Amino acid sequence: MYDAIVIGGGPGGYVCAIRLSQLGRKVALVEKEYLGGTCTNWGCIPTKAMLTSAHLFSEIKDKSKRLGIDVSDLNYRLDGIMSHMNRTVTTSRKGIELLLKKNGVDFFKDKALVKDPHSVLLEKDNSLLETKNIVLANGSEPSMFHPFSNVEGIWTSNDVFKLNEMPSSLAIVGGGVIGVEFATFFSTFGVKTTVIELAEHILPYEDTDVAEEIKKALKKKAVTVLEKTKVVSVEKLDKGYLLNTAGEEETTIEAEKLLVAVGRRAVLSDDIKNLGVEIGRGVVTDGHMRTSVPDVYAIGDIRAGIMLAHVASYEGIVAAHNIAGEDLEMDYSAVPSIIFSSPEVASTGLRESDLKGRSDVVVSRFPLSANGRARTILESSGFAKILAEHETGKVLGMSIVSPSATDLIMEAVIAVKNGLTVEQLENSIHPHPTLSETVLGALEGVEGKSIHI
Template structure:
């Protein structure tokens, strides 16, 4: 008898299985395809590997002369870019496999079918695993809907990772994280890229000033951005697609390729539905990650909550501790949101758009252009914004548009999660010259005492 069977080997599932094993319990992990799930194989890891090439290419193209480096014949090799991506994926898979063996997790590369709350069938081998607990971590798949689903050849994000040649032109439908990151990649290499977003601005989950800064950067890179617009029709011609769209005005777009990047939907299979779990958009759980059926837990994208790899991993840890008999609850108060655009974007905690009229807060911004380290690396687009409680001084939120924003945001995460005040952070000496001093500048601005602006 197993203590737990975890279904799905993505960042939620494998982390959960390892933690259960570390807590002294016997656990099996079942993954029908590749270890690492969407993140390793069709998401975070391959995207960032590709973007590393794109960022390096644009850095050389845009900065080399000003930095005194003479470059001639700058070019790129798509096959080598994709080879780097595939090597990164393979290394990540092997790393996870090693960790499972190290922690004595029983791994089955098979399709799991849940028979009931105590039994899981391995479809290929026919073996039935008997268990006290089941963790569903089956992940998600790219969303596709009409009119795109009716036209052959429309890309999802998965198709980009099979790229064999660059298109001359591309329309990306969806200006969220996936759309912006792919717009960054393709435009870096000269692809005529158009980004269409239904909401008022790209990155609709972020504040408008964050979106404004990113819009300016993408536009300089040659991306055409069309907001407040819905694609209503798509037609395929011999070598291109025609898209009709409605917004503030009707328009028609033509491109060699179309990429639909409007998010993902949970993989809820029939065996999961047959369990009579409470399902809304995704599987509903409590703060301990337990579903409406005792002994069955759900983590990650299958919940259709915050679909981020690092959230799935922490949900897996919470589920593992509860399965092992500990009391642990999820806390979503300081989830970092990160975008590997150019410049990068990151935020944690409260956004300015979320502030209630009754909330008494102070807001301060510090521009990247006033930072010494930014000047040394020829960067001037971006800022740090801090939102603090007016009375207590606690940091409630932080947004960063900057190179390395995805690393810098951790200061905001720690502050929001632990109720630290502006003074707590100000009194922590920030190294010089670094981009982290932009955070210090914004903190000083909360009380109108920024020194460097």
Template sequence: MYDAIIIGGGPGGYVSAIRLSQLGKKVALIEKSLIGGTCTNVGCIPTKAILTAAHLYTDIKEKAKKFGINVENVGFDLSGIMKHMSKSVTMSRKGIEYLLKKNNVDLYYGKAIIKDTTHVLIENENRIIEGRNIVLAHGSIPTIFPPFDTVPNIWTSDDVFKMTELPESIAIIGGGVIGIEFATFFSALGVNVTIVEIAEHILPYEDKDVSEEIKKALKKNKVKILEKTKVEKISFNNNEYVLKTTGENKEETITAKKVLVAVGRKPNIPDDVKALGLKIERGIVTDKTLKTSIDNIYAIGDIRGQIMLAHVAMYEGIVAAHNIAGDKKEMDYTAVPSIIFSNPEVASVGLKEKDVVNQEEIKIFKFPVSANGRARTMEERIGFAKVIAHKETGKILGLTIVSPSATDMIMEGVIAIKYGLTAEQLADSIHPHPTLTETLLGAFEGIENLAIHI
């Protein structure tokens, strides 16, 4: 008998399996398709691989001459970009398989069907295994809805990675994280891109000033952005899609060779999971230990339908593992970083300016990337670091960064918010010079009314 059977080998599932094994438990991990789940195979890793290529191409085109580098006839080969992407995915997948083997996790490939609260059938092997606990890590699937579900060959994010040639034009439905990352990629390679976003602005979960900075960057690549706009009707005629949209007091027709629906993902909850009788709202409901309404069944990652990010799934997997092993550990979601691999990158953690309730209690300071010495050496001017702090205590409540390497720099904010650090404490920490992290230093100094470089 296993101590735990984990269903789903994505970021949450494989991390949970390894941690359980490290804690001395006997673990089975069942994956129906490819180890690594959405993130490794059709999400984080392939997206960042193709975006790295696109960013490099953009830098060469826009900066080489300014840096005194002579590059003639610069171009790109899509098949080479896709080959790089495939290699990145394969290496990540093999790395996970190696780690599971190293940690003595029994890995089964096949469709898992839960028979009862302790037995799981591995369908293709016609084999039933038994476990004291079951961890649901089924992940998510792309969301597609009317009118897009009635027209053939509409792309979701999963389909982009199968392309063999670039479309001349693409309409991206949804200006959230997925939509903006793909808009960045396609526009960098010269595709005519239109983004249709129903909310007030693109990146609706970020502050408006973040949206405005990313709009500047996208418009440099001639991306058309329609905000507060809804697609009412779509048809496919003469080898192109025709989209009828309505916005503020106006209607517009868009044509594109491809349409990508990028409005997020929804929890993957199969019938055997539903049959258990678990409490389900948008996703599987759990407590802070990741336990469901059934004592020995846990749920982690996207199947919960809450914060659907790979790094959150990983940590949920660790918390679930410790609780199964007899430790007491609870999830803390107060310092979850959000990251977007646009160009420049976006990263945020904690309180957003748009969510501030009592303006009297907080102080906000924004330091521009254009005032950073390292950014000037890189020919980067778009962006800022914005700090939200408690006015009296100086305690950091939120940090938003729009900058090259923002996705790496955000960890300073994560640690500050998680451990209750103040702007003064962070400003008193020596930041290396010349680096982009000094943009953060300038923002922390600004909270103290002591900014030097602005």
């Protein structure tokens, strides 16, 4: 009899299982395919491995001459890029397996079928495991719908990681995080790339000024960006695809490859539906990660909430502590959102678009072009933006467009999570010369006292 069985070995599931074991509980983890889930195998890790190659290529191509470095015959090898990606993925998988072993988690590579809230059938092994609690961490899959679902050969994000030849041209449907990151990768290596976004602007969950900065960066890479545009039909050609779009103007786009990157949907198998848990877009839980069925918890993408690996991991931590008899509740107020575009994007807390005419909030921006460290690395596109409560100075949110924005955002996460004020951050000495001083400049600007602009 297990204290808990966790179904799914992604960033939510394996973290939950390890923490349960650390809390002295007997736990099993069941994963039908690869440890690490979407993040390690078809998401965060392989994408960032590929983008690392793209960013290095861009740095050499765009900056070497100005930095006094002579480079001739610059080229790339796709097989080398993909080998780096595959090594990174394999190492991550093996690392997770080692962590499970080290922490005494029983790992079953099998398909789990939930029979009831206290028993799970291992399909291949045909054995029944009994448990006091079940944690559903079954994850998500790429969304596909009409008119794309009936056309052969269209890529989802999963298919890009099987790449063995660069296409001459690529149309990407969806200008969110996935679409922008892949547009950055392919355009860097000379692929004629078009991004088609239905919303008002690309990166629709970020502020307009953030999206505009990234749109400018993509256009410098010769990416065509179509916003407020819908694909109404798709035709498969002998060598590629023909897309008809409608928006401010009707457009016809021809591309060798077509990638649909409009997000992901929860994996809701029949055994989960038959379990009787409440289902909306995904499995519904309370803040303790409990479902409507006693002793059954759900974490990560199966909830169809904030579909981010780091959110899934913390939901796994919360579920584990509650199963262990503690009282821990999720707090989504300071979730960092990160995008590995070029420059990078990171945000947390409130966006400017959330303010809806509030007069009690001060918005302060500081340009990257005024930062000394940025000048040394030949970067000028971007900014840091602070949203702070006028009366108290409390930091409500931050957005950063900059190299290393995905690392710089942690200062804001800590501030928003803990209710810190602009004064507290400003009085914490920021090292010089660093990109973190862009954040300092925005903090100073809240009271109109920026020194360097």
